[in-house]
Amino acid sequence: MSIIENLLQEAEQAKSADDDEKAVQIYRQAVELCGNDERQAPQLAYCLQELAQIFSEYGQFSDAIPLYKQLIALGEKILGAEHPDTINAGVNLARAYEANDQFDLADAEYKLATSKAEKAFGISDSVAQEIRQEYFDAVANRQVVQEDKLRHGLTLERASQTSQNPPVTNQPAIKTESLRTGKKYSSPKQSTKIKKLRYVAESVEQDSGNLLKAHGLRRHGRDIFYAISVILCIGAIFIAFSKLFVPNELPDSNMIAQRLIGGVFRSVDGFNGIQFLDNKYAVLLNDVQHRKIPYILLKGGMRDLKDMILGMLMCKEMWYQLNQDELTTENGNVYYEGNAPEISLVKKMEKLADFAQRYYALNGCYPDKIDKLKGEPGLAYINPFDNKAEMPTIRRLSATYARDAIFPGLKTDANPNDSYWFLRHGGTWRDDVAGKTGKISALSLFTNQRCADGYKVIEFYIHAYDRHGKLITAGKPETYFAIGLYSGKNLNDDNHEHITETDRASVHPPEKIYITPGDAVDVHFWRQFLSSLLIGSVILSFLAWLGLEAKKRRQDPNRPLQPIEVILIVCLCLWAYVVVIHVIP
DSSP: OOHHHHHHHHHHHHHHTTOHHHHHHHHHHHHHHHTTOGGGHHHHHHHHHHHHHHHHHTTOHHHHHHHHHHHHHHHHHHTOTTSHHHHHHHHHHHHHHHHTTOHHHHHHHHHHHHHHHHHHHOTTOHHHHHHHHHHHHHHHHHHHHHHHHHHHOOOOOOHHHHTTOOOOOSSOOOOOGGGOOOOOTTSOOOOSSOOOHHHHHHHHHHHHOOTTSHHHHHHTHHHHHHHHHHHHHHHHHHHHTTTTSSOTTSOOHHHHHHHHTTOEEEOTTSSOEEEEOSSSEEEETTOTTOOOEEEEEOOSSGGGHHHHHHHHHHSOEEEEEEETTEEEETTSOEEEOTTOHHHHHHHHHHHHHHHHHHHHHHHSSOOOSGGGGTTSTTOOEEOTTTOOEEOOEEEEEETTSOHHHHSTTSOTTOOHHHHHHHHHTTOOOTTOOTTOTTOEEEEEEEEEEEETTEEEEEEEEEEEBOTTSSBOBOSSTTOBOOEEEETTEEOOOHHHHHHHHHHHHHHSOOSEEEEEESSSSOHHHHHTHHHHHHHHHHHHHHHHHHHHTHHHHHHOTTSOOOHHHHHHHHHHHHHHHHHHHHHOO
């Protein structure tokens, strides 16, 4: 038999002889011997339970409370938070708090123990019901004591307070049964004064009365939360869809609308475009069925709010931003009118590509210096943005480098096709003339092999920069216009892309088009704003429901729908509806 087991036997003998002081000393000695040894966890739990029970019986709750806390922590570690013994320790801790007049802590422990019991055994289980009833009785007893104080002007003291917390001695002690903490759940203390929590709640409400009191504010905090949430959501919608969409410094919106009528905007590669037939309808250029699509020019102010909200909830829409002769899509691609400067730049790029192909056929390599371009007529041009004479620039690099050294961000083992698609999605090569408006830039990659004109250039790439110093975009969503040549072949698969974009526009065209004028608006951001706001409302409502209603719903499944639950259901339905409209073809 171990030392700890011998000590436990001695402690039991001391308790049998009503020598509680000796029993306390022995239990404490056993606790020290157990220490942090996990193998002695059952013995440690037994000692903590007995010590706490002895202190509680003598009204020394300040000594019992830390022991119950240690017992709960140990029980959660070795048995689990929902084990009956762990729940029992939590109830005993609540009783100790209650007897020590620490009512807020007692309420918290009662509720926690009830929640654990309901989760472990079910709401209708007798154990959970008895714990809940004991909590109700404790609250009711406090109310009765308070009413007696108010009615008679008396200062009533609890039995545990009048005893002056006598120390544990080896003398026989009078033990109050109502404070004994070792009772089983099968026989909890039942109050004969008040049996229902509803009566307690009504009494407390009658006594408090005033909403401005702290207790009244706590009771109505949920309603205040609802009101603030609704006000913030409405305010966000009004701010987002008012004059932020249309800058005030723009000319008369009627003049802009007249400019659109008969206008044709297309991508530089001709894959996508739009033609405005009149002041109501437009046609996508790559829609083989030439369906008329209604469009709305936003004019600023709250009059646009109704159209935009109905458009999001009732149909698939497409957004454009109009700035002079540019029409920017929600994906960031730009369509131009026929006389736009970017159109002329693209034509010069194509002429450079034709020259490079002819040069390769003649010399077995692509040109690698700008001097080799000067003798070719048609490559020189006037920069449409500064009216200066220009020639395409060529950057010459060795193809023996790893791809990530030439194209930062590309994989080391990439191939020419990967390099081309990297450029098509906005990538650049090392030391490129980035941000130069109206510049045409080319890259020549040479090898150690020789050709008729020096080292053999096997790869040739071309792109250009628009009026904003950004790469010129293409027609396919989120792509840029670039030309890639490799060993005499053109890497551009124009025909395949054209078929893809034609199918996209012909099979799933938008049902409405929105156009916002100006260049100070992020169309993609505002395009997603309502959907993001709706998703945020769903998440906020769900979190509020979890925090405010879920626990009460578990306790009372038959309770009527609460405001936060109605809001959550409405937001979920709207979100699901929008997803179905915008995601499913």
